[in-house]
Amino acid sequence: MLRQLRRREVGADNPRSLSTHVRGERVRQINLSGHKEVVSAHHSGINSLQVDCTEARYLLAGAADGSVGVYDTQQPTFVDSALHVAKHEALFTVDKSVHLGHIFSVSSVQWYPVDTGLFVTGSYDKNINLWDTNTHQVELQFKMPGKVYAIAMSAMATTHMLVAAGTEDVRVRLCDLATGACTHTLSGHRDGVWALQWSASSEWILYSGGCDGAIRFWDIRRAGCFQVLDHNRSQIEKRPSVTNSASQRQEMATATMGSSSKVGSQQREAKRAKLSKGSLALKNARAKESAVQRQHPGMMSANDRSTAHNGSVTALQTSDDGLHLFSAGTDSRVRLWDIESGCNTLVNYEATRIRAHQGTQLAVSMDSSLLFVASAHSVQVVKSFSVCSRISLALYFGEIPYCTHFPHNHLSNIGSADL
Amino acid sequence: MIHRKPQPRAPSNHTALVSLPNINDIVTPAPASSPQPSISKRKFLDLYSSSVKRNRVLIKRPQRDGKDVTGENSGEGGSGDVKPSKQLQVVVRSDLGQGVKEEVADGVEQEGVGLGQRVGDGNDEALKSNLEETVEDWSMPSDTKIALELMRSQFPKIEKGSVRPFVLRSQLYSSVTDRTLVDRELERLKLERVVRVFKLNTGQDDYAIMFMADYLALIDLAKTRLAKKHTEGEMAVFDWFVHHVLPSHADAGITHSKLVELLSEGGDVEDRHISLLMNAGLLTRQLVDSTAYWLALPNVGFLLKSLASGRKEIVSFLSRRKYREILQVPLERRRLQYSVLGMRFHIRDLLGLGQIHTVPSPSGPIIRLSRD
Numbered sequence: 001m002l003r004q005l006r007r008r009e010v011g012a013d014n015p016r017s018l019s020t021h022v023r024g025e026r027v028r029q030i031n032l033s034g035h036k037e038v039v040s041a042h043h044s045g046i047n048s049l050q051v052d053c054t055e056a057r058y059l060l061a062g063a064a065d066g067s068v069g070v071y072d073t074q075q076p077t078f079v080d081s082a083l084h085v086a087k088h089e090a091l092f093t094v095d096k097s098v099h100l101g102h103i104f105s106v107s108s109v110q111w112y113p114v115d116t117g118l119f120v121t122g123s124y125d126k127n128i129n130l131w132d133t134n135t136h137q138v139e140l141q142f143k144m145p146g147k148v149y150a151i152a153m154s155a156m157a158t159t160h161m162l163v164a165a166g167t168e169d170v171r172v173r174l175c176d177l178a179t180g181a182c183t184h185t186l187s188g189h190r191d192g193v194w195a196l197q198w199s200a201s202s203e204w205i206l207y208s209g210g211c212d213g214a215i216r217f218w219d220i221r222r223a224g225c226f227q228v229l230d231h232n233r234s235q236i237e238k239r240p241s242v243t244n245s246a247s248q249r250q251e252m253a254t255a256t257m258g259s260s261s262k263v264g265s266q267q268r269e270a271k272r273a274k275l276s277k278g279s280l281a282l283k284n285a286r287a288k289e290s291a292v293q294r295q296h297p298g299m300m301s302a303n304d305r306s307t308a309h310n311g312s313v314t315a316l317q318t319s320d321d322g323l324h325l326f327s328a329g330t331d332s333r334v335r336l337w338d339i340e341s342g343c344n345t346l347v348n349y350e351a352t353r354i355r356a357h358q359g360t361q362l363a364v365s366m367d368s369s370l371l372f373v374a375s376a377h378s379v380q381v382v383k384s385f386s387v388c389s390r391i392s393l394a395l396y397f398g399e400i401p402y403c404t405h406f407p408h409n410h411l412s413n414i415g416s417a418d419l
Numbered sequence: 420m421i422h423r424k425p426q427p428r429a430p431s432n433h434t435a436l437v438s439l440p441n442i443n444d445i446v447t448p449a450p451a452s453s454p455q456p457s458i459s460k461r462k463f464l465d466l467y468s469s470s471v472k473r474n475r476v477l478i479k480r481p482q483r484d485g486k487d488v489t490g491e492n493s494g495e496g497g498s499g500d501v502k503p504s505k506q507l508q509v510v511v512r513s514d515l516g517q518g519v520k521e522e523v524a525d526g527v528e529q530e531g532v533g534l535g536q537r538v539g540d541g542n543d544e545a546l547k548s549n550l551e552e553t554v555e556d557w558s559m560p561s562d563t564k565i566a567l568e569l570m571r572s573q574f575p576k577i578e579k580g581s582v583r584p585f586v587l588r589s590q591l592y593s594s595v596t597d598r599t600l601v602d603r604e605l606e607r608l609k610l611e612r613v614v615r616v617f618k619l620n621t622g623q624d625d626y627a628i629m630f631m632a633d634y635l636a637l638i639d640l641a642k643t644r645l646a647k648k649h650t651e652g653e654m655a656v657f658d659w660f661v662h663h664v665l666p667s668h669a670d671a672g673i674t675h676s677k678l679v680e681l682l683s684e685g686g687d688v689e690d691r692h693i694s695l696l697m698n699a700g701l702l703t704r705q706l707v708d709s710t711a712y713w714l715a716l717p718n719v720g721f722l723l724k725s726l727a728s729g730r731k732e733i734v735s736f737l738s739r740r741k742y743r744e745i746l747q748v749p750l751e752r753r754r755l756q757y758s759v760l761g762m763r764f765h766i767r768d769l770l771g772l773g774q775i776h777t778v779p780s781p782s783g784p785i786i787r788l789s790r791d
Contacts, residue, residue, distance in 0.1 A: 212707075232670045236603045305674070305708050310624055331624045346606060348598035350773070 036076075041069045041090035044105075048361070052111040053155060058091075060119055062106030067095035068121055070133065092136055100129065100138040107148055107358060113155045120163055120177075122148035128165055130177060140180050145169045146192070150359050152206075154198035162220070164206055166193030166359075172208050174220060186218050188225045188302050194359035195315050199339075201322030209313030214306065215327055215337075224299060227342045229327075230306030231335065235343035308344075309333060317362040317371075326362050326371060334362070334373055349373065563604035566594040567614065567628060575761035581640050581718045583633035587726075588616075588626040589771025590764070609669045618671040618713050620703075621727050626671065627716065634716075635661065641699040641717045649695065656692040659685030660701065675710045678702075722760065729758025729765045734774060737788040744787035747777065 004021070007013040040046065042063035050060050051073065059071040069090040076086035096103050104124040112118035118139070122128045124147040130140040146168035153163050161177040162184070172193055174184035191211035199205035206218045217227040309329030317326045318339075325337040334349040349371070363372040560568075567586055574584030588605075595601050605628070608614045615634050619625040629637075642657045664673070664681045682688045696702045700717025732755055737743050751762050758765065766786065769775045777784045 232672075234606055236606060305711065307707075333624060346599065346602040348592075348602050350598060 035084050035086060036073075037085055037087050038071055038073070039087050039089045041093045042067050047106060047358075048108045050110055052116045053113060054111075054115055058111070058116050060109045060111055062109040062121055062123075064105040065095070066102040066104055066106055066123065066125075067093050068102070068106055068109060068119075068131070069093040070119075094131065094136050098136065098138070100127075100141055102127065102129065108151050110151060110153055113153055113157070118177075120151055120153060122151040122165060124148065126167075128163065128175065140177065142175045142180075142182065144173065149192060149194050150196045152196040152198055154203050154206075156200070157198075157203040159203065164196045164198070164208075166196045166208060166210075168192040170210075172196070172206070172218070184220055186220075186225070187299070188216050188218075188228075189214060190305075191312075195313055195327075197316040197318055197325075199322060200318045200320060207316055207318070207325060209308070209316045209327060211312040212307065213309045213312055213329065215308040215313055215316070215325075216301070217339075217342075225301045228301060228304045228306050229308040229337055229342055229344070231308050231344050232306070233343050234346050235338060235341060236346065239338065239341040240343065308335065308337075314358075314360045315362040317364050319364055326364065328360065328362055328373060334371070561604045561607075562595045563591060563601050564608065564613075566591055567608075567630075570594070570767070571630065571633075573763065575759065575764060577722075577759055579718075579721075581637070582722065583629065583637050585617075585627045585629040585633070585716070587619075587768050587771070588624075588628060589769075590767040591628070591771065593767045593770035612666060612669065615665075615669075615714075616671050617716055619723060619726075621723050627719075629716070637717060638699075638701065641701065645695070645699055653692060653695050655686060656682065656688075656695055657699075659688075659692075660696060672705060672711055672713050675712065678712065725758040725760050726765075726768070729755050729760055730769060730774075732757050733762075733765055733769060734788065737775065737786070742787075744778070744785050746780075746782060747784040747786050750786055 004013065004018055008015055008018045038059065040061070040063075042061070042065060044064040046061050046063050048062040052058050052060070057072060057074050059073050061069050061071065063069070070092055071088050071090055073088060075088075077089040078087045079085075080087065094101055102121065102123040102125055106121050106123045109119060109121045112120065117133055119131050119133060120128060121131065122144075126144045126147060128142040128144060128148055128151060129138045131137065132139050142163075142165070144165055144167045148165055148167050150166040151163055154160075162174040163177060165173045165175060167173070170187065170189045170191060170193070172184075172186040172189070173182050174186070175181070176183045186206075186208070189208065189210040189212060193208050193210045195209035197207045199207065204220050206220060207215060208218065209215045215229040216225040217229075218225045308327055309331050310333075311330030313327055313329050315326075315328040318324070319326070323339055324345075325339050326334060327337065328334045336345045336347045337343065338345055570586045570590055571584045574586075591601050591605070592598050605614070605616070609616060612631060614628050614630055617627045617629065619627050638657060638661060642654065646654060659682045663684045664678065667681060668677065678693070679688050682692065693702070697704070697712075700715060700719075702712045703715040705711045705713055737745065747766075751766070753762060755762055755765070766775070770777070774789055775786050776789055778787050779785075
């Protein structure tokens with residue numbers, strides 16, 4: 001270590017390489033911190049946590065009793081010198097006593113990406129609130145048609161201030177903070193949406209994962225989703241060639257087009273009657289219907305029923321470079337996807353027992369080498385891309401629904417049901 | 420290196436497996452259906468050095484354990500000349516279920532006789548020419564393939580005639596250490612149409628893997644069972660299924676439109692053809708999605724029930740014990756009351772699922788229930 005510092009001093013080593021090396025070492029030795037404790041001001045389990053990305057200082061926590069608390073992770077409020085434990089208490093909490101505060105459980109929270117003056121929370125009382133951090137008041141409220149499971153704001157958006165909301169309704173809604181109205185409705189999922197994530201490489205691309213097991217990619221400038229991930233489509237260390245994938249997509253599109261108008265317009269019996277006329281008639285029928293296409297091109301993908309997981313998708317996380325997407329599902333599988341080609345890379349993370357009734361969270365370390373998965377009673381740390389070596393962190397007594405890792409100060413914050 | 424000539428065993432009554440074999444010490448004798456040619460130890464070593472570059476799978480493995488098809492027979496002929504390589508350890512274990520043992524032993528002995536003669540001639544030219552022939556068409560089978568063949572040969576014997584051996588995916592995970600490798604190699608085998616993967620309805624992530632030959636035999640059985648009651652025109656759909664659907668579609672599920680499209684290549688498809696396939700048990704409607712089907716194994720229902728109840732039995736047995744564990748050896752000697760599939764099958768499956776794990780101890784491996 002000293003030798004590396006010396007080399008960096010004389011200029012033999014790149015300063016960046018030293019810092020990434022040190023960071024990587026520290027992350028690999030992650031362990032439960034014995035000298036820093038965050039004292040929860042909530043009376044029930046915590047559903048969602050986030051550390052702000054601007055300063056990496058303030059922790060926002062949303063709990064199941066409808067309260068939201070903000071904690072300072074760098075400045076302790078009380079230091080117990082005997083045990084050498086620094087306690088961090090809440091700077092403030094807001095709950096149902098505040099005007100327009102949440103009545104039911106808060107399912108997800110997020111800081112405004114630009115600064116910590118605002119934060120957005122979504123809750124089971126079908127509302128999304130925009131709060132002002134200094135006045136502790138609700139600035140804007142959006143009413144959703146169903147319980148809000150997930151909200152997300154793009155960290156790199158410069159031209160829009162849209163909050164994506166996933167609810168038990170099948171449509172993903174985008175609400176604009178500047179105007180106070182819902183601007184987009186993205187249809188395509190067949191069941192509630194539990195996980196939402198904006199792309200790390202583009203401010204226009206949104207990934208959503210639903211209860212139906214499908215993961216869809218949306219470009220909000222266009223209609224409809226442009227990709228649905230299918231766990232049967234896989235790549236082994238090399239992306240499939242462009243012509244191959246393009247022809248696959250085309251054939252899928254024509255197949256769905258053929259079936260969509262039938263399904264949409266007639267009953268099953270009528271469809272069988274059509275089929276019984278024979279293959280020639282079949283081809284004629286399909287040609288006829290494609291000519292009289294009644295479906296909006298944006299809705300075509302709605303008939304693509306590929307699933308990314310055999311159960312529901314509980315969590316999504318992009319890697320920092322924006323090339324890979326991790327997804328966790330209730331079939332106890334965590335999958336790694338190549339975003340560019342939309343293929344399953346078939347990396348298998350060992351038995352992670354994920355049993356969830358709502359969305360959870362995956363966290364990935366800064367250089368995307370480690371993945372933190374909250375499984376039944378522990379947090380598992382696995383290497384993202386290679387043969388996984390699982391290190392299980394300390395056990396908690398309750399279920400762990402959420403974990404976030406913020407690499408700047410090497411604190412990994414984990415929320416559990418009885419925290 | 421250890422060479423052992425396999426003694427032709429008198430058929431014994433008890434199933435021979437005292438401990439679960441680790442994939443790295445198994446040598447599978449060539450099963451009857453496999454087309455791999457016989458090979459001598461010297462040839463194998465030569466091929467190994469040339470195939471190291473070709474096959475990435477070999478390079479990644481930390482321990483080089485070679486696979487030799489008939490190593491035991493040529494060992495006597497060539498052992499004097501061959502320098503033992505530190506990395507190769509050829510361990511022969513003829514540890515077979517009863518049904519497969521006889522035919523394999525015969526095959527092995529025949530090959531041994533042939534080879535012994537060739538090696539005994541001391542004719543290097545003949546060896547070299549054989550080498551040329553075998554280099555092109557012989558490639559080192561992957562870990563996954565070896566594990567699949569081993570487990571297929573160890574599938575428990577069940578009296579019902581229509582049962583063909585299959586392997587569960589979780590069993591593969593318990594035998595080969597690297598799961599990513601298993602997934603990828605399985606994907607390759609699927610694409611080469613060597614095996615077929617089916618989704619089972621016993622859990623959210625249960626898949627059964629069956630060799631193509633077995634699956635085709637199952638289809639034939641189903642066909643003959645239904646042939647009496649249906650016309651020729653309707654029975655043609657089985658041929659269309661085998662010749663058009665199976666080669667082009669490797670997934671476990673298929674949508675209605677794709678199915679109709681593929682079957683139409685054989686002839687006019689009507690709804691009663693698809694109903695016939697469903698009656699035969701080859702297709703099942705998906706519960707989640709009404710327009711898609713799962714490709715299924717016919718007549719496998721009681722095996723799945725056995726699977727589910729066997730799993731439950733072992734897990735409940737272990738959870739009732741004081742420390743939720745038991746030594747592996749006595750566990751394997753126990754008989755399962757609710758399952759015909761055998762203790763070894765279930766132990767492998769549960770290990771792969773992660774519900775139990777093995778712990779080494781001075782008195783042998785201990786099987787312990789994983790903490791939830």
